[in-house]
Amino acid sequence: MEQYLVIDLEFCRTDRYLGKLNKYYVPHEVIQIGAVILNEDNEVVDRFRSFVHPMYGKLDAKVSELTGITEEDLKEAPLLRPALAAMSEWMGDRKLIAASWSDTDYRQLSDEMDQKHIHNRRIERLFDGWVDLQKAYTRMVGSSQAISLEKAMIAAQVEVDGRLHDGAVDAFNTAKLISSIRQQEDANIEIRPIHEENSYGEDMGFTLGSAFAGLNWNKDNSD
Numbered sequence: 001m002e003q004y005l006v007i008d009l010e011f012c013r014t015d016r017y018l019g020k021l022n023k024y025y026v027p028h029e030v031i032q033i034g035a036v037i038l039n040e041d042n043e044v045v046d047r048f049r050s051f052v053h054p055m056y057g058k059l060d061a062k063v064s065e066l067t068g069i070t071e072e073d074l075k076e077a078p079l080l081r082p083a084l085a086a087m088s089e090w091m092g093d094r095k096l097i098a099a100s101w102s103d104t105d106y107r108q109l110s111d112e113m114d115q116k117h118i119h120n121r122r123i124e125r126l127f128d129g130w131v132d133l134q135k136a137y138t139r140m141v142g143s144s145q146a147i148s149l150e151k152a153m154i155a156a157q158v159e160v161d162g163r164l165h166d167g168a169v170d171a172f173n174t175a176k177l178i179s180s181i182r183q184q185e186d187a188n189i190e191i192r193p194i195h196e197e198n199s200y201g202e203d204m205g206f207t208l209g210s211a212f213a214g215l216n217w218n219k220d221n222s223d
Contacts, residue, residue, distance in 0.1 A: 005096040008170035012057040029057040034167025042179035049168035051077035098126035
């Protein structure tokens with residue numbers, strides 16, 4: 001099995017005036033990077049966490065309450081370029097497939113790096129094979145509507161560790177969920193790179209209960 005670099009990013013909104021003034025047209029900026037490495041044996045073997053100081057955005061009360069991130073966390077944090085350089089060094093020469101829960105992080109990071117003229121070959125190579133684990137999971141359970149990480153973990157009876165919406169915690173929880181699924185002999189999760197994926201289909205009256213009704217969890221996770 002492959003080794004996955006499971007990534008979760010947290011964002012703040014961009015100040016429109018500053019963005020336009022500096023020709024930055026992405027509506028959000030990364031303020032935290034969380035990542036873990038899930039090895040071939042479905043074990044989390046390494047973790048990375050960094051706050052990121054925004055150039056054009058400002059942490060608002062809603063984002064702070066949701067994520068637990070404070071102004072103090074961001075005050076002395078590196079900008080995105082050095083934060084990604086640190087993550088690249090941490091990754092080293094390991095062959096990794098980038099993965100996230102939804103394609104939002106993939107699009108935010110690629111757009112922000114482009115707008116800020118950040119070039120990092122090791123990070124840029126991740127975009128070619130980056131996979132959307134939410135879409136793979138949603139497809140596996142036969143849903144036409146995306147399922148949140150929290151609901152997927154509850155349905156799979158995988159315990160949520162830590163505070164949700166912390167980048168490092170969400171990356172770890174995503175890895176835990178995928179690890180649980182990959183260890184089930186009867187689970188069939190098909191993971192394809194984002195650039196090969198089509199968009200989600202229209203909502204066809206999906207309910208969470210019906211999506212999980214046909215999924216056979218292993219005996220250890222049964223009631």
